Amino acid sequence: MRHLPALALLLILTALAWWLPNREQAGEVPLPTDRFNSVSFAPFRPGQSPLRGVFPSAAEVEADMALVAPRVRAIRTYAALEGDYDIAAIAARHGLKLWAGAWLGQDARRNAAELAQLIETARRHPGTVERVVVGNEVLLRRDLPPAALIAALDRVKAAVAQPVTYADVWEFWEQFPEVARHVDVITIHILPYWEDRPTNVEGSMAHARAVLARMRALFPGKPIAIGEVGWPSRGRWRADAAPSRVEQAVFLRRFIALAEAEKLDYNLIEAFDQDWKYKSEGTVGAAWGLWTAAREAKFPLHGPVRENPCWGWYAAAAAALGLGLWAAAGRAMPGLAFALGNALAFAWCGTVPYAFDIHLGLAAAVNLAGQGVLAVLLLRRAARGEGLSRGAGPAGSAGALARLRVALRGRLDWRGWRGWAFEDLCAWFLFAALVLQLLLVFDPRYRDFPFAAFAVPLVVVAARAWRGDWPGHWPGKAEGWIGGSLALAALAGAALEGPANLEALGWSACALLLAAPALSPAIARRLGTPRPAGP
Incomplete structure (x- = not known):
């Protein structure tokens, strides 16, 4: 009974921690119409991918078309040869118009087949195909020179009666204005999040107006359509452009209001989240849909929006994990137990829903298992009042690497694992953080900031700092190099991302916290552990 007030407070704090970022927002942003002009239509479901030649069935495409038909006037496709179904015939049955596309790449034979099929589709369905799109971002990818595209x-x-267009990011129409003489419509892409200078949602409508003004001045008298416009619901920040479900809803509502006011010809990207796109574009590439990959509406068209509609389930899981860890620790340290329970729930929330294939699923399983074991070891250590100065063997990653070499030779005495498992696991998480941070420095564009993958290690470092439980042995060379390298890479990442990217700054602070136990004697002294005597 004496623990009830503390437990009640911790349960309330847990609920608040999950509710605050997921409270209702954007209810004041109106949507002027429930029916949109056009939407990119790629009917791939989880496990399907054009990269592997696994396409949806005709029945699945029919079901998807029935789902989107009440919300859109037309759909846009990107390839003429994908799947064993007639996309134009299905669109016609559901009363939809079609922006029929041909995918052009570096394979001349494939390009010829795509164009032949596009021409046949346009001729066979003149009442449904309202325009043909010959290539998508070919110039951006540098798959073809302008002459080949022309x-x-x-x-x-020369072969179809419908208007002919080519679609690319607006900057490439500026770079290759000669292409405009060979199209009936200038089709531009306006994606404020993806551009070289990202624009946040607040500035995105002004940016869209400015781009349209530039295109109209460059191509006077030529019809201009927006072939792709949208906002992602998940992924890394770019400058202050933040992918989120709420931001996506706000962007959509504001853009539709702009389109209605200025009578714009536009196509939203896209109907459904496409899991397969993560391979080339990271998490953000799989998060542009108005519907999830499970065909659930991502947010209501009107009224308030929650960032994570399932937040209550995660809060309940965090509370259950906190109570379970508290009980397992002998009903001691409820604050630490709940911190670890919330960290584990956050780790699950940030990894499992984004395990788009078996490899990501395996990585998530290994990471969650490691974080779970680390949480249990920390509680065991804290409950027994243990510090590293009372442990056995070398400390940190130097010990971890040495034991790995011994284990590979089959000579490791596993009976003493309780004496070194905690520090070794901390060391391997430190090494993993360094690897990911280096990738964020040298190849950052499609990589998320890995908060969820290090939720428990961050609690571990904070708890050790609070208890003054820093390594009793002075870090070895390996641990010092890894920690120092992580700290330098974190500072470099923050500098490269810039002060506008609050997510990057937050992760850099977390990376510095992870590196802290292995850094300098001065830091260790300030946090409660004097430097041991001797060399």
């Missing part, structure tokens, strides 16, 4: 446009234009 030849493809001229070929299609």
Whole structure:
């Protein structure tokens, strides 16, 4: 009974910690219409991918078309040869118009087949296909030179009655204005999040107006359509452009209001989240849909939006884990137990829903298992009042690496694992953080900041600092190099991302915290552990 007030307070704090970032928002932002002009339509479901040649069935496409038809006037496709179904015939059955596309790449034979199929589809369905899109971002990817693209446009234009266009990011229309003479419509992509200078949601409508003004001045008298416009619901920040469900809803509502006011010809990207896109674009690439990959509406068209509609389940899981860890620790240290319970729930929330294939699933399972074991070891250590100065063997990653070499030779005495498992696991998480941080420095564009993967290690470091439980042995060379390298890489990452990227700054602070136990004698002294005597 004496623990009830503390437990009640911790349960309330847990609920608040999950509710605050997921409270209702954006209810005041109106949507002027429930029916949109056009939406990119890629009917791939989890496990399907054009990269592996695994396509949806005709029945699945029919079901997806029935789902989107009440919300859109038209759909845009990107390839003419994908799947064993007639996309134009299905669209016609559901009363939808079609922006029919052909995918052009570096394979000349494949390009010829795509164009032939596009021409056949346009001729066979003149009442459904309202325009043909010859290539998508070919110039951006540098798959074809402008002359080859122009030849493809001229070929299609001579063979079909519908307006012919090419779609690319607006900057590439500025770079190659000669392409405009060979199309009936200038189709531009406006994606404020992805551009070289990202624009946040608040500035995105002004940016869209400015881009349209530039295109109209560059191509006077030529019809201009927006072939892709949208916002992602998940992924890394770029400058102050923040992917989120709430931001996606706000962007959509504001853009539709702009489109209605200025009578814009536009196509939203996209109907459904496409899990397969993570391979080339990271988590953010799989998060542009108005519906999830499970075909659930991502947010209501009107009224308030929650960032994570399932927040209550995660809060309940965090509370249950906190209570379970508290009980397992002999009903001691409820604050630490609940901190670890919340960290584990956050780790699950940030990894498992984004395990898009078996490899990511395996990585998530290994990470969660490691974090779970580390949480139990920390509680065991704290409950027994243990510090490293009372432990056995070398400390930190030097000990971890040495034991790995011994284990690979089959000579490790596992009976003493309780004396070194905690420090070794901390060391391997430190090494993993260094690897990921270096990737964020040298190849950051499609990589998320890995808060969830280090939720428990961050609690561990904070708890050790609070208890003054720093390594009793002075860090060995390996641990010092890893910690120092992580700290330097974290500072470099923060500098490269810039002060506008609050997510990057937050992760850099977390990386410095992870590196702290292995840094300098001065830090160790300040946090309660004097430098041991001797060399």
